Amino acid sequence: MLFRLALAVLVLFISIMPVQAADLAEGAKLFGTNCAACHAGGLNRVAAAKTLRLDALEKYEMNSLEAISYQIVKGKNAMPAFGKKLSAEQIENIAYYVLDEAEHGWK
Numbered sequence: 001m002l003f004r005l006a007l008a009v010l011v012l013f014i015s016i017m018p019v020q021a022a023d024l025a026e027g028a029k030l031f032g033t034n035c036a037a038c039h040a041g042g043l044n045r046v047a048a049a050k051t052l053r054l055d056a057l058e059k060y061e062m063n064s065l066e067a068i069s070y071q072i073v074k075g076k077n078a079m080p081a082f083g084k085k086l087s088a089e090q091i092e093n094i095a096y097y098v099l100d101e102a103e104h105g106w107k
Contacts, residue, residue: 027097042106
């Protein structure tokens with residue numbers, strides 16, 4: 001129960017933080033280095049239906065910073081976990097970038 005409360009507070013804190021240009025720029029750089037091999041342009045080279053486009057993120061309930069961050073940390077199926085490779089700040093920057101790109105159509 002305490003874990004859920006702490007997670008709820010973290011979610012609230014992250015959701016009210018403004019997206020800063022520096023965060024997006026760093027997120028874009030980190031995405032290019034760590035994610036683009038499989039997810040360039042918001043696509044998914046391994047599981048074609050599970051793209052990073054907003055409609056797919058919504059369908060799979062991955063359309064939040066928290067869900068995207070969790071996926072980056074833990075990985076799933078063919079996607080490796082980056083929780084031990086990237087810092088919390090780096091993961092947050094990538095999540096901001098992914099959500100921002102999804103909301104703007106991955107231009």
